[in-house]
Amino acid sequence: MSGDDKKNIISEFKLDPEAELRFEIETKNEKVLLTLKSGSAEVFGTELVKGKTYEFTSGAKIAVFTWQGCIVELKGKTDVSYVAKETPMVLYMNCHAGLDQMRLNAEKNNTKGPMCMVVGPNDVGKSTVCRILLNYAVRMGRRPLYVDVDLGQGQISVPGTIGSILVERPALIDEGFPQEAPLVYHDGHKSPGDNPALYKKLLTQLGSTIKDRLEINKKTKMSGCIINTCGWIKGVGYKFILHTMEAFNVNVILVLDQERLYNELVRDSPRFVKVVFLPKSGGVVERSKGARGEYRDQRIREYFYGTPKNALYPHSFEVKFSDVKIFKIGAPALPDSCLPLGMKARDHLTKLVLITPNPGLLHHLLSVSFSEKDDDDMILSHCAGFICVTNVDVERQQLTVLSPQPKPLPNNLLLLSELQFMDSH
Structure with a gap:
């Protein structure tokens, strides 16, 4: 043919x-x-x-x-x-109706709307259920927050981050939700297990920032939140689910396709939390490790270049080594005997380490921090955006970077991500 x-x-x-x-x-x-x-x-x-x-x-x-x-x-x-x-669409619609009833009660009593978390293993359609519930809410005139704490897939920004956006209109059929002014925190890893202490700290920070935001905007406060989580549900992954529940004061948990997880959450959740079991859709497709990696690359490519329908034209420019400070999060562990009195060995996981620009930075993403100071609080400040290192010239002491915006960079404090992007344009 x-x-x-x-x-x-x-x-x-x-x-x-x-x-x-x-x-x-x-x-x-x-x-x-x-x-x-x-x-x-x-x-x-x-x-x-x-x-x-x-x-x-x-x-x-x-x-x-x-x-x-x-x-x-x-x-x-x-x-x-x-x-x-x-x-399972009728069941998903019933969930939406239940959440909307909670929103009506919140309007009556001037309280917070549903804080709903969607959990389950990989490839059961968590992101899709979030999207359906957000779209139904917006079609009813609500203004919910979408929170994504799945590091590996990066629905709101690039992978290796967690974040939130305000959803004001339905997702575009072929593009997803418009990404205006997202709130994004840099983790820099593909999985929360690569630095559990950092991930936990960022969950707590995002939770408290969102709490403040809900207080400022009455409509969003009553519309509540839909929270997408990662597919790691056992051991440390399960502890992260419990920590997310706590950090966001979750009061509804939708469990997709996993009865054991459902029963564990019924057992371990406070009384006021409603835990609901839902089947996955028969249309959900399992992805191989390779397919997940490809999806990550595609998300990063879209961050810089947009989509076929909505192309973006990134800028490439030189940055002098002396004009920026690049940090990685997490120092090598010291034996207890070398630590200052009262300091725990695990604190090193959330320490900033200044790195000298070197050829090892090639193809890595760097997040541009909004922080004003280069101290450990920088870890908890959100990102202005991301650049990708396309060349390191040690002789001339400069980096070439790919950036969504023309130079200069909005800030000279940068955080290194383990995620890489090979720019083939």
């Missing part, structure tokens, strides 16, 4: 009420166009506009759900496409 024939494959699907069309695109450089012909439908809680064409590219895993029934058209070659009659 020639390339033109592939583009011309047109399939029409008639969906009954509460059915879902699922499709995936794996082939590189493949494009699939989706159009709603009649009826009404949504993708992860965002309504499709009738007659409008939506474009999806390689890596897309999409579910088009309809409450009343509809006809949709797909143009292009999908690797998988089928209609599912069994979906």
